Amino acid sequence: MEPIFQTENRRAKAGFSLAEVTLSVGIVASVLLPILGLLVGGAQLETTAQDRVAAADLAMQLVELATVDPSGHLEVHFIGSGSSQDETKSVLELSFSGSEVKFASFDLNGSYLGEITEGDFQNGMSVDRGALYLAKLELNQDEESSGSVQERPKSLWEYRITLETPATGASQYRERFVFPTRLAAP
Numbered sequence: 001m002e003p004i005f006q007t008e009n010r011r012a013k014a015g016f017s018l019a020e021v022t023l024s025v026g027i028v029a030s031v032l033l034p035i036l037g038l039l040v041g042g043a044q045l046e047t048t049a050q051d052r053v054a055a056a057d058l059a060m061q062l063v064e065l066a067t068v069d070p071s072g073h074l075e076v077h078f079i080g081s082g083s084s085q086d087e088t089k090s091v092l093e094l095s096f097s098g099s100e101v102k103f104a105s106f107d108l109n110g111s112y113l114g115e116i117t118e119g120d121f122q123n124g125m126s127v128d129r130g131a132l133y134l135a136k137l138e139l140n141q142d143e144e145s146s147g148s149v150q151e152r153p154k155s156l157w158e159y160r161i162t163l164e165t166p167a168t169g170a171s172q173y174r175e176r177f178v179f180p181t182r183l184a185a186p
Contacts, residue, residue, distance in 0.1 A: 051175055055163045058110045058133060059179040062161050068183045074139050074159070101138050105131035105167060121164075122171045131167035134174075138162075157183045 016024075068074045103121045105113040107130050116125065116134065125131050138160040159181050164174040 048175070051165055052177065054110070055133065055165065055177040056179070058106060058135075058163060059161045059177070061110060062135070062137070063159065063179075063181055063183075066159060066183060068139075068157055068159075068185045074157070074183070076137075101136060104135045104137065105129070106133040106135060108132045124169050124171070124174075125167045127168055129167075132165055134164045134167045136160075136162040136164075157185065159183045 062076060066074055066076045101118075103116045103118055105116050105120075105125065107113055110133075113129070113131055116131075121134050121136060125134070138158075140158045140160075141156070161179040161181070163177045163179070164171065166174060
């Protein structure tokens with residue numbers, strides 16, 4: 001017959017020692033921490049990609065809805081953000097006169113909220129105004145056409161859209177997307 005104290009001693013040796021547990025936790029942590037870092041980085045990239053897609057969609061809408069005539073009058077039609085019962089049609093107009101710039105604000109869905117001042121564009125807007133994107137719209141006669149000013153067709157215009165988000169931050173802290181394009185007047 002075996003003594004009882006030897007069985008208890010065998011059970012004590014069957015477990016892991018503190019040194020083994022510490023070593024295994026260290027190995028697991030050294031493997032998992034870089035993986036967690038990749039997950040956080042991937043989430044940040046996904047957010048940036050979503051912002052870029054939303055800005056590109058808004059810029060595409062700004063270009064698609066723009067009409068320009070030979071004199072350089074640009075008109076962009078948006079549906080304003082009124083109450084659901086009283087949707088009003090808002091018109092953003094930009095007329096060429098040397099170089100002109102307009103500033104506008106848009107919400108999360110890309111709905112036009114209205115014109116803003118250059119100061120609002122530079123310094124940001126308060127949260128209660130509901131803007132997420134601030135836009136800087138510029139219209140200039142195309143400078144890259146070959147030939148002198150007299151030889152250039154007067155119907156080609158450079159339309160540059162700069163979108164920044166979030167609207168609540170100052171300009172130097174916002175993410176900026178620039179979409180240059182050209183419009184031809186009939």
